[in-house]
Amino acid sequence: MDERTSESQASIVGIVENDAVFRAEAIRRLSELPEVKTPVLEWSQAEHFLRDERRTEVEILFVDIMLSGISGIELAKTVQHTLPNLRVIMLTNMNSDEMIFDSIKFGTLGYILKSELEDLDKAVRIVQNGGAMITPTIALRVISSFRREVDSAPRLTDRERQVLELMVRGKTIRAVAEFLGLSAHTVHDHIKRIYKKLEVHNRAELVLRAQELSLM
Structure with a gap:
């Protein structure tokens, strides 16, 4: 913990990701951030998260949009009602524009490509300050989709x-x-x-x- 962020200001962060290797790398990066309380909580499936009493402690949750069983989008929809103060950030490979819009519609505050994990620290800080985080790659796709709608x-x-x-x-x-x-x-x-x-x-x-x- 450095001087920029006190222990009381750091957030309890969790991740729901079924790829164990990717999950471990994301946790390693998150654990190095002064804005994140350690240990980072982890689950391999949405069902495990929803059954865990610790879910109510989590302030920022990173979610794989393509989870097996209950999908990341379905999880975001559920916690929007059951955990309204939880801030959800989606982790994804390049998915359809429809999936991007669905996740945003259900209250997610961030959307990060798995190939751009260097944006994790930025996402945490932006969401902590009440903002929303979409990587430039995703933002370009959103803008392009809006343009297609206008053109059509x-x-x-x-x-x-x-x-x-x-x-x-x-x-x-x-x-x-x-x-x-x-x-x-x-x-x-x-x-x-x-x-x-x-x-x-x-x-x-x-x-x-x-x-x-x-x-x-």
Whole structure:
């Protein structure tokens, strides 16, 4: 323990990882950090962690996202409700974007590639200070995924966007027509094209889809 971090400021850290060799290396690195109380607690499966009374003592938990049995994502979802103050950081190889988003959705505060264990110390410090830690490699994938979603969003013309905005506000076809100086027939045609592009069948679906795609 160096002068930067007192014993009282250090966190109780645990790791749930079924790869014994990797787990040992991660524990070795974590044990060298002044921000971490030793010994680092360890489990090979989520089930073991959930049955262990020591789980309530852990402040920061590193979890392998691809655990056998209960997965890392399922564990994160469970502790989000049972241990709301526990800060979870995922350990992973390159997984699907969907898995990354699911883990973030269930309250994880960090996402570290197993090949980038040098980021362990940074993750501990950032999470201790109330932040969230995503390595640059993972951040790039998240940004790229958002870009793909934006690029794949249906292309509406300027007029269709005007009609959509008024429809979302609850305007009738006649009111939209009067506001835009168009005939009701023309507005109806625009609405049909909007429904087709957004793949919706009624106004309620239209509003939800527009919000989902951030079109408004």
